[in-house]
């Protein structure tokens with residue numbers, strides 16, 4: 001079943017076919033792709049292939065992959081993408097990712113989204129850990145995770161293949177018992 005969420009300023013709608021052109025545009029900005037392994041999609045069909053598992057997951061009773069299209073409440077502007085992958089019930093882990101349209105950077109939206117997903121993970125899904133990985137040079141994203149109360153737990157060396165180079169990745173997490 002589809003899961004809508006909201007924050008003070010933002011509305012999160014689970015992705016549908018209608019949203020695909022918005023995601024294609026988002027994934028096509030070089031500055032959005034800079035620290036991502038996905039690469040810029042060649043066409044809308046490539047974007048659809050990437051997002052299909054999250055659309056199909058909405059039909060599952062036990063959810064494992066969420067992807068929300070994020071809109072600003074005030075004017076319904078498309079802000080970006082928020083994703084959350086959830087482990088099996090034994091491990092009770094979730095991993096968050098987020099990509100915003102560059103015009104909307106620097107307004108605290110990513111931090112607002114990550115805080116909401118942490119609350120969703122602990123209060124609604126009863127997870128034990130919420131995690132995120134971030135390229136070590138992605139300073140804005142590191143800051144988002146720290147502002148959201150996550151702890152840097154370690155560094156995976158040369159784990160991300162980005163445009164022909166191996167890039168280091170910091171691993172962050174927050175536990176259900178950590179202060180929020």
Ligand SMILES: CC(C)(COP(=O)(O)OP(=O)(O)OC[C@H]1O[C@@H](n2cnc3c(N)ncnc32)[C@H](O)[C@@H]1OP(=O)(O)O)[C@@H](O)C(=O)NCCC(=O)NCCS
Pocket residue numbers: 031032033035036097098099100101104105106107108109110111112133134135138139140141143144
């Ligand atoms: C990373 C990203 C989501 C941040 O979104 P955002 O809405 O601008 O983030 P916020 O406004 O909540 O917070 C950004 C913080 O980083 C800081 N920041 C941004 N660029 C910075 C830089 N070059 N050096 C130091 N700090 C920087 C901001 O000042 C802010 O911190 P502050 O509130 O203490 O001033 C956005 O830049 C993005 O979509 N990037 C491309 C995709 C991406 O890299 N996603 C993350 C993958 S892990």
